[in-house]
Amino acid sequence: GNSVTQMEGPVTLSEEAFLTINCTYTATGYPSLFWYVQYPGEGLQLLLKATKADDKGSNKGFEATYRKETTSFHLEKGSVQVSDSAVYFCALRGGADGLTFGKGTHLIIQP
């Protein structure tokens, strides 16, 4: 079956640091890949997505590239801010049923 593996954290960085959150997946075929962000006490918001190999999703300074050869979709940001503190979920959809999520990475940005 489908699965997503991501670093769980917490990941603690200083403001303006470079961010990488690793995500690898297992799926048959060509899944769509997503990053979602969850702020405390709220639901998930779509951050970015990629639907085919070598696509790069980007939003709010975050980027991730769909790498089929390494089955990865790592999230990056060049300079993080305190407001980026949240839980980040990597997810895939390979068929008609629901998204498969990773366990989430808690990101803490210190001023």
Place this chain on the structure above:
Amino acid sequence: DGGITQSPKYLFRKEGQNVTLSCEQNLNHDAMYWYRQDPGQGLRLIYYSQIVNDFQKGDIAEGYSVSREKKESFPLTVTSAQKNPTAFYLCASSINLGGLDYGYTFGSGTRLTVV
């Protein structure tokens, strides 16, 4: 503005009671989903529905029931058979237009606590 509304935001249940969590969307999305979120376990799929009057079990459906009588509504009932119902419950919906995957839109969640 279109979106998904979950209610209530906080819910307390006594042992042995059934409770129903509401999820309403005005996005005209065909598919709707219920997830359960526990610390350290990410999100797990409970039930999903691709069209009205049809729904499928997810990975952890035992102790839960759903209905999909209207496109806009997908309520989740947590029954007394669910042994550990304390969790954060998230509802989502999705649309797929012309083969393009737009991902999910999530509600703001309901936190259920057994007292």
